[in-house]
Amino acid sequence: MKANYLICYDIANDRRLARVYRFMKQNGIHIQYSVFYCRLKWEELQWLKNNLKDLIDEKFDDIRIYPLPSDLKTIVMGCGDRVPEGVSIVL
Secondary structure, three states, rough: OOOEEEEEEEEOHHHHHHHHHHHHHHHHHEEEOOOEEEOOOOOOOHHHHHHHHHHHHOOOOOOEEEEEOOOOOOOOOOOOOOOOOOOOOOO
């Protein structure tokens, strides 16, 4: 069963930041500068965490993974009215 996650990061080094960004771009939906949305099975989440751990320096970098409710309702305010690439809206 898949669950929703918000993955946020603060990477101290530009080279590591680029690596984390490229990796996350392949595995999630880019929401804001250092924030991605992912819908993952438990095994996929473990794989993602292991790969991210290899890309960062734990002494300087910070990655947070927040589980989201399954009945996710999003509120967008300000200039965030655009739909992220790869997302389809069905009405």
